[in-house]
Amino acid sequence: MVKRNKRFHAEVATSSLSDIMFFLLLFFLIISTLANPNVIKMTLPKSKTSEKTNKQLISLSVTEDKRFYLDKQEVAFDQLESTLLAQMGDAKDQTVVIRIPFNxxxxxxxxxxxxxxxxxxxxxxxxSNSK
Structure with missing residues (x-):
C-alpha cells in the first residue's frame, strides 16, 4: 500500500500587497505636502489652547524680514490694506488668519x-500648539 501525502500547505501571495502599500504610502506623502499650499513656512508663537475654524479664510503672512504675503502673493505694507479689501470684496464675514513669527x-x-x-x-x- 502506497501512502499519499495529502497535507495542504496554505500560501499567501504577498507580492501584490507590497505594491499596494507602496502606492498608498506615496499617495499619502503627496497629499500631506499639499495640505495647505497658501502658508509661508515660519515658526509661530505657541499657545496652550486652540480653536479650529471651517470658515472661508484669507492668509496674511509676515516674515522675519517684515515682508507681507496675502495667500502667497507678496504685498508692500503701504498697499496691504487696499489689496486686502479688494481681495475680500463684498464678503466682509471672511476671517483673516495672521501668521507672524514669534520673534x-x-x-x-x-x-x-x-x-x-x-x-x-x-x-x-x-x-502652534504646545502640548
Whole structure:
C-alpha cells in the first residue's frame, strides 16, 4: 500500500500587497505636502489652547524680514490694506488668519491688526500648539 501525502500547505501571495502599500504610502506623502499650499513656512508663537475654524479664510503672512504675503502673493505694507479689501470684496464675514513669527516685535503685530480694526474685519492669530 502506497501512502499519499495529502497535507495542504496554505500560501499567501504577498507580492501584490507590497505594491499596494507602496502606492498608498506615496499617495499619502503627496497629499500631506499639499495640505495647505497658501502658508509661508515660519515658526509661530505657541499657545496652550486652540480653536479650529471651517470658515472661508484669507492668509496674511509676515516674515522675519517684515515682508507681507496675502495667500502667497507678496504685498508692500503701504498697499496691504487696499489689496486686502479688494481681495475680500463684498464678503466682509471672511476671517483673516495672521501668521507672524514669534520673534517679531509686538508693534509689528499691532500695525497689521490696526488694518482690521479700521475696516471692521475679523482677524485671528495663528499659533502652534504646545502640548
Amino acid at each position: 517679531l516685535q509686538v508693534q509689528d503685530l499691532v500695525d497689521v491688526l490696526q488694518i482690521g480694526v479700521k475696516n471692521k474685519l475679523k482677524f485671528v492669530i495663528a499659533t
